[in-house]
Every structure is written in C-alpha cells, then in structure tokens.
Amino acid sequence: MNGILNWILWLPIIGMLGVILTPKDQTKTIRLVTLVTTTATLLLSVLLYLNFDTTTADMQFVVKVPWIEQFHINYFLGIDGITMLMTFLNALLFFICTLSSWTIEKNVKAYFSLLLMLQSTVFGVFFALDFFLFYVYWEVMLLPMFFLIGIWGGENREYAAIKFFLYTFFGSIFMLVGIIALYYASGKGIDSFSILAHQGGKFTELTVSVFGKTFSFEHMFFWFMFLGFAIKVPVFPFHTWLPHAHVQAPTAVSVILAGVLLKMGTYGFLRIAFPIFPQAAVDSADIIAVLGLISVIYGAFCAMAQDDVKKLVAYSSVSHMGFVMLGLAAMTTQGMNGAVLQMFNHGTSTAMMFLLIGILYERSHHRWIVKPDGSKGYGGLSTKLPKYTTVFIIGMFASLGLPGLSGFISEALIFLGIYQRFTTITVIAVIGLLIGAAYLLWMFKRMFFGEVNPETEDYDDMNAREVFYMLPLCVAVIVFGIYPSPLLDVMKVSVGQLVDLLAKF
Amino acid sequence: MIDQLFGFLSYYVPEIISIILMTTLLVAEAAVKDDQAPRLKIHIFTQIVLGVVLMTLFMNLDEKPLHIFHNAVTIDPFSTLVKIIMTLGTMGAIFLSHSSKDIYPNLKSEFSLMAVGVLIGGMLLASANNMLTLYLGIETLSILSYVLSSLKRDDSTSTEAGMKYALYGGLSAGIALFGMSHLYGVFGSIQFVDMITRVQGLQGLNLAIVMISFVMFFVGIGYKISLFPFHMWTPDVYQGSPIPVTSFFAIVPKMAGLAALVRVSFVFFSEGSALSVSWIGLVLVIAAMTMTVGNVTAIGQTSVKRLLAFSSIGHVGMMILGVVVMNEAGVQAILFYGLVYLFMTLIAFYVTSHLSDMYGTDSYDVFRGLIYKHPVMAIIMASVLFSLAGMPPFSGFIAKFNIFSVVIQKKHYGIALVAAINSVIGLYYYMKLAKTMIFSKPQGDELVLGFSGLNQTVIILLFIPVLFLGVFWDSAMSLAGNASIFIK
Numbered sequence: 001m002n003g004i005l006n007w008i009l010w011l012p013i014i015g016m017l018g019v020i021l022t023p024k025d026q027t028k029t030i031r032l033v034t035l036v037t038t039t040a041t042l043l044l045s046v047l048l049y050l051n052f053d054t055t056t057a058d059m060q061f062v063v064k065v066p067w068i069e070q071f072h073i074n075y076f077l078g079i080d081g082i083t084m085l086m087t088f089l090n091a092l093l094f095f096i097c098t099l100s101s102w103t104i105e106k107n108v109k110a111y112f113s114l115l116l117m118l119q120s121t122v123f124g125v126f127f128a129l130d131f132f133l134f135y136v137y138w139e140v141m142l143l144p145m146f147f148l149i150g151i152w153g154g155e156n157r158e159y160a161a162i163k164f165f166l167y168t169f170f171g172s173i174f175m176l177v178g179i180i181a182l183y184y185a186s187g188k189g190i191d192s193f194s195i196l197a198h199q200g201g202k203f204t205e206l207t208v209s210v211f212g213k214t215f216s217f218e219h220m221f222f223w224f225m226f227l228g229f230a231i232k233v234p235v236f237p238f239h240t241w242l243p244h245a246h247v248q249a250p251t252a253v254s255v256i257l258a259g260v261l262l263k264m265g266t267y268g269f270l271r272i273a274f275p276i277f278p279q280a281a282v283d284s285a286d287i288i289a290v291l292g293l294i295s296v297i298y299g300a301f302c303a304m305a306q307d308d309v310k311k312l313v314a315y316s317s318v319s320h321m322g323f324v325m326l327g328l329a330a331m332t333t334q335g336m337n338g339a340v341l342q343m344f345n346h347g348t349s350t351a352m353m354f355l356l357i358g359i360l361y362e363r364s365h366h367r368w369i370v371k372p373d374g375s376k377g378y379g380g381l382s383t384k385l386p387k388y389t390t391v392f393i394i395g396m397f398a399s400l401g402l403p404g405l406s407g408f409i410s411e412a413l414i415f416l417g418i419y420q421r422f423t424t425i426t427v428i429a430v431i432g433l434l435i436g437a438a439y440l441l442w443m444f445k446r447m448f449f450g451e452v453n454p455e456t457e458d459y460d461d462m463n464a465r466e467v468f469y470m471l472p473l474c475v476a477v478i479v480f481g482i483y484p485s486p487l488l489d490v491m492k493v494s495v496g497q498l499v500d501l502l503a504k505f
Numbered sequence: 506m507i508d509q510l511f512g513f514l515s516y517y518v519p520e521i522i523s524i525i526l527m528t529t530l531l532v533a534e535a536a537v538k539d540d541q542a543p544r545l546k547i548h549i550f551t552q553i554v555l556g557v558v559l560m561t562l563f564m565n566l567d568e569k570p571l572h573i574f575h576n577a578v579t580i581d582p583f584s585t586l587v588k589i590i591m592t593l594g595t596m597g598a599i600f601l602s603h604s605s606k607d608i609y610p611n612l613k614s615e616f617s618l619m620a621v622g623v624l625i626g627g628m629l630l631a632s633a634n635n636m637l638t639l640y641l642g643i644e645t646l647s648i649l650s651y652v653l654s655s656l657k658r659d660d661s662t663s664t665e666a667g668m669k670y671a672l673y674g675g676l677s678a679g680i681a682l683f684g685m686s687h688l689y690g691v692f693g694s695i696q697f698v699d700m701i702t703r704v705q706g707l708q709g710l711n712l713a714i715v716m717i718s719f720v721m722f723f724v725g726i727g728y729k730i731s732l733f734p735f736h737m738w739t740p741d742v743y744q745g746s747p748i749p750v751t752s753f754f755a756i757v758p759k760m761a762g763l764a765a766l767v768r769v770s771f772v773f774f775s776e777g778s779a780l781s782v783s784w785i786g787l788v789l790v791i792a793a794m795t796m797t798v799g800n801v802t803a804i805g806q807t808s809v810k811r812l813l814a815f816s817s818i819g820h821v822g823m824m825i826l827g828v829v830v831m832n833e834a835g836v837q838a839i840l841f842y843g844l845v846y847l848f849m850t851l852i853a854f855y856v857t858s859h860l861s862d863m864y865g866t867d868s869y870d871v872f873r874g875l876i877y878k879h880p881v882m883a884i885i886m887a888s889v890l891f892s893l894a895g896m897p898p899f900s901g902f903i904a905k906f907n908i909f910s911v912v913i914q915k916k917h918y919g920i921a922l923v924a925a926i927n928s929v930i931g932l933y934y935y936m937k938l939a940k941t942m943i944f945s946k947p948q949g950d951e952l953v954l955g956f957s958g959l960n961q962t963v964i965i966l967l968f969i970p971v972l973f974l975g976v977f978w979d980s981a982m983s984l985a986g987n988a989s990i991f992i993k
Contacts, residue, residue, distance in 0.1 A: 067979075070983065136902075147943065161940070177913065177925055180906075180910050180914075208916065209918070211919045
C-alpha cells in the first residue's frame, strides 16, 4: 500500500498524457480516457479509505524521496484524517465533473487534459508534507485553473481568470517568504522543509526586524501565511475574486473551485498556519472569528441581492466558508471537527448546486432569476421538471442546513464549539443561517413556483447521465446527514491532536 | 618568461579562438560576391567555431583560480561560467539573426562579426583583474554595441537607438574612468590584488574619495546593466534595435556587467571591509528601485520589445540582490538566475522576432490567438512568460526562489517584501501577453512563416532546460555553486 499515494497523484497525469496523445477529433475517446482515469482515481481513494488507520494521528502511506539534496528538499507525501476526507472529496468531484463536462464541445482535448492536470495538482497540495513541494503544487494549480476559466468561461472570462490568478499569487508569494524564513529559522537542517518538523510552536521566541522595527517572528509569519490562505478560502475582505471566477467559470470548474479549491485555504490553516504558529493563532483567534463572522453575514446578504443564480451560490460559498473559519477560530474539539466536516459537506452540497445550475444553463443559456430588464428568468420549473426539482430541493436544503441533511451536522458542531468561546459572535452568526435560509428559499420560490414562464416550456428534464452523476452527491448529503460517523471517525484523531496542541498555548 | 607567457596562453584559448573567428569573419564577408546571398556557410562556420569556444570553456571550468598576464586577468570558474552563458547567448542571437528579416542579408555576417567582438569584450570584462582590463572590457563591449544597435541603417528608430546608446554610453564610461583615475591616485595601483590589501588601511578623506570613486565606477557598470537611474536608454535602444540585437543586448552585455559588479563588490566590499555597509546599502536601494521601476513601467507598454526591455530591467534588479548578501550563495543564485534567464530570454525574443517579421510590428496584436495557429509555440511561449514571472514548475521560479532564499538568510526581510510585490506586478504583465496568445481569436489563419521546422526545433530545444531546471535543479545549482566558491 505504500506507493498508493504516488498512484493517486500521478494517475491523472498519465491520463493527461493519454488525452494528449489521442488525435484531436476523436472526442469520444478523449472523454472515455478521462472518465477511466477519474474512475480509477476514485476507486483508489476508496481503497485508501478502507486501508486507513483511524486510530493514529500520524501520517500514513508516507512516501519520502530526496529531491534537492542541497536544500534538504524531499518529495514527501503522506495523509492524515483531514486529508483523507479531502482526497476522497477530490476524487469524487472530479469523477462527477468528467461526466458533467460530457457536453463540452470546444477544444475537448485541451479541456480534459487541463482538468486532469488540475486534479493531480490538487492531490499534490493535500498530500505534500514538504513545504517546497506544497508550494510548487499550490502554484502550479493556478495554471490549469487560469486556462480553464479563461478559455471555456463566460463573456467576462479574461477578467475573471486574471483576477483569480493575481489574487492567489499575491497571497502565495508572501507564503513563499514565510516558507524560506522558516527554513532558515529552523537552522536549515535535514528537516527544514518538512511541514511536520516545524509544527508545535518552535518559533515563539524569535524576533525579526523589518525596516528598523522589531516584530515577533511567529506573529509576522503567521500573518504572511494567513494572507496566502485567507485569499484562497476566501475570507472577507479578500473574497472579491470569488464571485467573478465562479460566474465566469464553466460548470465543472465552478464545482471544483467551490468543492475542493476553497478547502485548500482552510486546509492551510489546519496543517500549516495553526500548528506551526500556535501562539500567534491563539492570539489572533478573535480577529479570525470576526473576519469569519463578517464573511458569514456579508456573504449571505450579498447572496440575497443577486439576480444571477450562480452568483448567488458563489456568495453563499463565502458565507459557508465563513462558518469553517468560525469553527477554526473556536479551537475546541467540536468547533474544529465541525469545521473539517463543514469542509467536506460544503464540498458536496455546493457541488450539487453548481452542477444543477449548470444543467439548467445548458437548457436556458442564461442564469437570471430576474433578467436585467425586469422580467422573470425562470418560473414554475417544478411543474415541468420534476426530477430536477427533487434533486434541487435536496441540494438546497443540504446547503441551508436542514436537520437530517449533511449541512446541519457540521454547522451545529461549529456552533457548539464556538459558543464556549465567542458567545456574541455565535448569536450573530446564527442570523447568518437565517439569512441563508431566506435567500435560498426566495430563489427557489422565484424559479420553481408561480406561473410557468413560457420560455421554459420546452426544457427537458434531467437525462440519465445527469441523474447518474447527481446520485452519489444526493446519497452523500443524505447519508452523512443522518450518520456522519464514517467522516468523523476518520478525522477526529488528527483534529484532536491539533486541538491539544493549541490548548497548550 | 616566454615559456610562462605561452603557458598562460593555454588558459586564454577561448578568447584567442574568438579573436581568430572575428578576423576570419572580416575576411570572409569581403569574399562574398553576391550582396544578397544568404551567407549560410559563414553562419554555420561561426556556430561551429563558437561551439569549439564553448567546449574549451567547459574544459576550463574545473581550473583553480589563476591570475595571468601580470595579474591583469583572472581565470576562475566564476568567470568561465559567465563566459559560457555569454557564448550561448551569442550563439542564440546569431542563430536568430540568420532567419530574422530585421537584419538585412548583406549585414548578416557583419552582425556575427560584431557580436563576437562584443563577446570578446564581455569575456575580458568577466575575468578582469585590474582596473585597466576592466575599462578595456567595457569599451570593447560598448563601442561595438553602439554599431550593432544602429545596424538597420535605413530605419530612423534604429539610428536613434545607436545615437542614444553612444551618447549615454560615452558619458557613463567617462564618469567611470574618472572614478578609476581617482582610485589609482589613492591606491597607487590599478591591480585588484594590490588594491585589496590597501583598502583595509584607508582612513578619513581617502575613504571618502574611494567611496565616491566607486560610486562613479558604479555609474559605468550600472549603465551597462541598466540599473535605475541609468536605465533610461534601455527601452528606446531595445525597441529601436533589430530584434536579434535586442536579444543579444538582453544577455551578453548584462551578464558581463553583472560579472564585473560581482567581482568588484567581492574584492573591495566583502564583509569587514571599511566601506562594506555603504556599498551594500547603495546596491540594496538601487536594486529595489530598479525592480520597481522596471516592473511598474512594463505594465503600460504596448510594444513587446519594450515590454521585454522593462522586464529585463526588473530581472536585473532581482539578480543584483545576490550581490547584496556578499556570500557564495548570493553568487550562486546570480549565476543560476543568469543561466535560466538566458534560455527564457532567447525563447521570448525568438517567438517575438518570428511574429514581428510576419506582421511588421511587435505590438500585442501579433500574438493574438497564436494557440490556434501554432499550439506548441504558444504553449512554450506562455510557459516562458510564466517562468519569467516566477511560477513553478518552471526554472524561473527556482531562480527567484534562490534569490529570495539568500536575501532572507541575511534577514533582509524588507527587500524580500519589495521583491515579492514586484513579482506579482511582473506576473500581471506577463499574463496579459499570455492571455492575448491563448484567449483571443486569431486575426487570420495563415501560418507564421518564421516557425519553420528548424526554428521550432531550436525553440523546443531551448525550452527543455527551462522546464528541466525547474524540477531537477540540483546539478545546475552545484555547477553554479562550484563556480562561486573561489570568488574571493
């Protein structure tokens, strides 16, 4: 089992080479190659889950090969409970996205090879335990995203692609400075690029001097890392790239963006910012909580104001990721568990929403709830599209946190965790849930109830392929809503270790 | 005595071969009967001889440092590696000149001739070990550069470029010489080996004079490698000159000037020397300004040549941060950066040249939709642009990483932040060009003539190190590391 992470990481690249070697006009073969690759990765990640030892917080399936001897950089992979969930989510969503991208007709070959490349780099971010390797994957991931948004996106795609790229790059360049500073601060020894070796608050005593002023090493570089990860999450006020990127991106890319890419930001807090700078993290918990709260409320209000349904869901992501930040800021067992669970659950529920919007867009070629001229974009969809409406209801209620569906459990855990620490913030954040219910239900009312819009008369209901790829997500949100133990069991030891560490500071 | 001299000459083989090549080219050009003949044989001959030069340089790479010709010249791995980079750059520019329309057929071998001349000047500069050799190197390099930039005689921008280059160059060389004469006055010697022993004992007024003289010298070098505020000539000269000349300018004189700056900094200002702090402060501020001015000005450019000119200013600003730290790791970072920058710059100029030959302009528009016509070329060019911006997995990232690394090791966090912001600005304008190539629709569907099989092969070959050094950079780093050990 030791090389399994290598297989999961490189299989998409092998698939990408397969796609590249296929002649351009054989679009069917290209799609099949991609589907086979993503299916194989999904099966491998299931295999990984079955072999995963839930009793230890240590890294499992470790691969460690020297890469650059001079700097002690290693090709160092491994997973713990948190990344186990993210691996499975990533494999699942890419499998679904391949199916949902079946209708892409423009430059099929380039599209699927970029999609596979993206999958590999996302795995890389989650597997990498070497800082250098992590950074390389973190950056390389931007390239396929840039092209996927920029070539297959909507009207304003170039602007969105550039904005997305620049924002993330801006954050990550500060992270790079932090990584190198850590390397030298730890004495450029044999483990100086290992993420794990830095963990545990080893830098509390150091100071740095910038432009003649002295700062605490720990605090300064915590904020450097914070910038890199907060832009990715995105936390208010760094969220402005997200709505553009989501609205312009093609459906599958939106799904990946909301489903796994945003989680990379919160994963960065869990793996890097918090364990390496625990003192600074504890000191900054208030600020993180407040920023998370603003994201929750502000994101929800912004979502309510949208006429474009995709933009609405994009802002709802800001709001939901705000809950994750709240859970992280709590630094309690329930809060942290809730945050990680919310990362997974938001991945499935928001993926459903984006996929459903994509399905509708393929029929209507617009996404307006209310068109700019004031007329209704949709209306009465529930009478014409029963299957679609059923799936939409599941997705929407999972998203707004109805008890019995997955979103509820994670949000409840987060509130349980944070109430012990930030009572006022908890009370205000609950309002965010309320607004969330309001905008989703209002959107639902305007699109699915009321008079049937004549434009929607000839829409077809979901076909077999669409039902097939929505099914696993429906099952996930329902099953994990009732019985979240399979997820909680996997992550609780790893999360517990982090909570214990933070409790010491 | 004579034996000793001949013994020295064996270390000087690359330079001697280059000089023979230069004179041979002079004769060969006179022997061409047809004015418009393609001069293919001369071109092949030049490349072969430069290949031999490269081989001899590689053989010299393991030599221990050696002062020859009465301490006038140093042969050490550092200068040899710089010479290798410059020779590769010359070969690249000459190859481009052969297919470029910017260089008229009757001037093609003249271009090779003068490029080799500049290369000789650069070699002299890279291994200069006294002030006179250094000045000789600068002048040899410069005078031929002035001619090169106005090579397109019937084009007013090209003659303007030559004129500007010559005026600025003459002035700055004069200032540098003025500074050097004061140094001679204070030290009583022009030999680095003598001066270095006397720099420790300087006091009072002499110290001030020496510092001012070195600042004057800095003007001369700063002009050659276009540091702020001596960079004003760069965009006009880059834009006016024919593209092969521009690509040549972006590599050879810059590397030579950097080598001289590194050597002078290490000889006179290594840590513990009386003037070290002032010199480091000066270079630090100049580096920050150079990067920022280069990158910020690049944003608004509409001509790709000008864009590359400003971006090269930004890159030099980044590179000289390796001087600031005053240790071997810094020199290693500069050498690695130079090596990577060579390949990236050549590819960027190759692609620009072929497109501008086709459409007669070098605006962004000629890049529109390149991916639909020449997917491989567009992907390589886009990768090179991302590499220039410092994105992994390309080698430009490793180069940037090394510079960041040495700067942060010395705890210069402030300048690291400036460099970080600059690389974001850099990404923006590189991305704008990449976007034009890949997201826009092409204007017509006719193929670009310049991308012949041979030219595409060469571009792909040049791209291999850009990619390879981004992932497996261990060996190149140790090569640069070995070259930097003996710098003191």
